[in-house]
Amino acid sequence: MDVHLTLGAVGERTDGIYRQLSAAIIEGRLAAGEALPPSRALAATLGVSRTTVAVAYDRLAAEGFTVTRRGAGTFVAEARASGQARRAPHGRTVTARPVWAGRTVPSTERAPAAFDFGIGIPDPALFPLAAWRRQVANELQLGSALLNGYAHPPGLPRLRAAIARHVGVSRSVRAGADDVIVTSGAQQAFDLATRVLVGPGDVIAVEEPGYPPVRSLFESLGATVVGVRVDEHGIVVSEIPPRARLVYTTPSHQFPTGVRTSLTRRLELLAWAETANAVIIEDDYDSEFHYGGGALDPLQSLDRAGRVLYVGTFSKTLVPGLRIGFLVAPESLHQPLAVAKRLSDWHTDTVTQGALARLLDEGIFAAHVRRANRVYAGRRERIIEGVERELSRWLDVVPSVAGLHLFAQLRADVPLRVTAVTDAAAAAGVGIQSIARFAHNEDSEQARRGFVLGYGAIEEASIDHGLRRLRDVLTRLT
Ligand SMILES: Cc1ncc(COP(=O)(O)O)c(C=O)c1O
Structure with missing residues (x-):
């Protein structure tokens, strides 16, 4: 060296x-x-x-x-080498702006529970590894996009076209290839959209409880973020501040409560945006997995005024480590979003983009999602039945119709805080998460009583056993 x-x-x-x-x-x-x-x-x-x-x-x-x-x-020589990691100089001379104070990166090194009902990740065992390896190898041929210098910031044309077709068919999103911007996960889509649309002090409405990384992102960009309650029909539109410039919402499968926004509420939200001259970010993060109950049209396809930015991701359908998501934007935003993408990271890695385009075009992705959907449907059903059989004295489960997790609530007559349950469950080897983690207002009814049961990580065969352990924990606590 x-x-x-x-x-x-x-x-x-x-x-x-x-x-x-x-x-x-x-x-x-x-x-x-x-x-x-x-x-x-x-x-x-x-x-x-x-x-x-x-x-x-x-x-x-x-x-x-x-x-x-x-x-x-x-x-x-071994004897004199320090064995210390190489470090930058210490010191407090350079400090971040106050908005970054207290924000931390969650650890990715959690030890999985024996019965892991954690949320947020799909089952890696379902990832179509052999097909992916083949498509990546195809992308590494001479003359591939990787070797052609910088690529076009909004994404490889064949991937943008493949995503437009995919969301058109699977979600009835109205999109041409030019409307699609390929991003580094959904998170970058939120970042680009916000930087293009919102300035310091502007008001953004988010769902409460909601998805913390998005709220934090908005705050870090200087926006004033207001949480808006979610009821059984979705975000309560009448409580959105009239000054909000942007609304972030998860209508297909509200994160984390699992509520599907009703059609009436969807139309109300679109009408509100029209009157308030506001923009809606629709985060459709996991609804490729669905379980009957009739899917509703996304806001994007109900919208007639070009006020909705639709965000999707491959973090749930494939794996989050690929860091690939997308944004479907109205024409008025194509150029600023492409520039924002270029200023952010120029473009998303072309090998991943190319391999994904092949996976979509060859029907491998659709077949994979169908297969994974069957596996998740089995796990979801097992949890719903198991909770009814073993845990109905303590819990009500909301059988949401999409995604990779279920929302459950301690019944009103159970004199426990949910965090006491999640702590005792963890000690017994059962991983479940309290809603309080996703709530800005930790005293709300949902935060005090709600938790989520994910089925991305747990195999169907372990579910009954895990729920029986949870029953033992609840019996001990009450
Ligand atoms: C509500 C919500 N939106 C989006 C995402 C996906 O984010 P990304 O595509 O950046 O991995 C997640 C992942 O957990 C999520 O829970």
């Missing part, structure tokens, strides 16, 4: 090389076992004689910083 060294005055050069290399070893910038450059090569790079370098190397070896292996070179 090239080592960066600065040369001092003539006469101090050997000493300078020794000091800089020993410091790099002590501070962990050079790790145990790492090779130093051959003395001849380093001398040539620095424009000094080979002896100058060789004397410094001898001193390093004599003091145990390096070991020399004949014919192989000089290596950092």
Whole structure:
């Protein structure tokens, strides 16, 4: 590896090389076992004689910083290497704007519970790995988009066309290829849309309880965020502040309560947006998985005025690690959104885009979703039946018609806070999550009594056992 060294005055050069290399070893910038450059090569790079370098190397070896292996070179010795990770300088000189204070990144290293009813991730075992590997290999051919320099920011034309067809057929979204912008997950779609539409101090309405990363994003961009209650028909439109410039909503499967926004409420929301001159972001994050009960048209396809930005993601249908989502936007926003995408990350990785286009075009994606839907339907049914059989003394479950989780509530006559239940369940190896995590107002009825049961992570065969353990926990607590 090239080592960066600065040369001092003539006469101090050997000493300078020794000091800089020993410091790099002590501070962990050079790790145990790492090779130093051959003395001849380093001398040539620095424009000094080979002896100058060789004397410094001898001193390093004599003091145990390096070991020399004949014919192989000089290596950092185990004994003197710091073993510390390389760190930037400490200090509090540079600080972030106050809006970032207290915001933390959730850990991805949680130990899974023995019975994991966690939400947010699909079952990785269902991912069509062999097909994906084949499509990625196809994308790595000579002449592929990867080797063609920067790509067009809104996405590869064939992927935009494939997504437009996919959402047109599966969700009746009205979109041509030009209306689609490929993003790094749904999260980037929210970011681009907000930066294009909203300025500091503007009011954004979000559902309460709701999806925290979006609320936090809006706040970080300087917006004033107002939570709006969700009832059994969806977001309560009459409570949206009239000054709201933007409304973020999850009508197909409200996150986290699972409510599907009724048709009347959908039309009311669209009419409200018209009157208030506001824009709606429709987050349709997991409704490719559905379980009867009749899907309703998305706001995007009911909208006649071009006020809805429809956001989708492949995080649930495939896996979140791909970081691929999309935005369907009215024509008036095509150009600013394309520029915002370019300013953000230029474009989404072309190998992933190309492979996904192939998966969609060859019908592999649709077949995968149908198969996964059957698996999830079985798990969902099992949870609903199990809760009714084992847990109906304590819980009511809301059998929502889409997605990868169910919402449940402690019955009004159960004298427990839901967090006491989730803590005791965790100790018993049952992973369930309280709604309080997703509520800005932790004292609301939903936050105090509600929790979510996901079925992305748990196999059908483990569900009954997990619910019986939960029953034992509740019996003990009450
Ligand atoms: C409400 C909601 N929207 C969107 C997403 C997907 O986000 P992304 O595509 O950035 O992974 C999730 C994932 O958990 C979600 O819960």
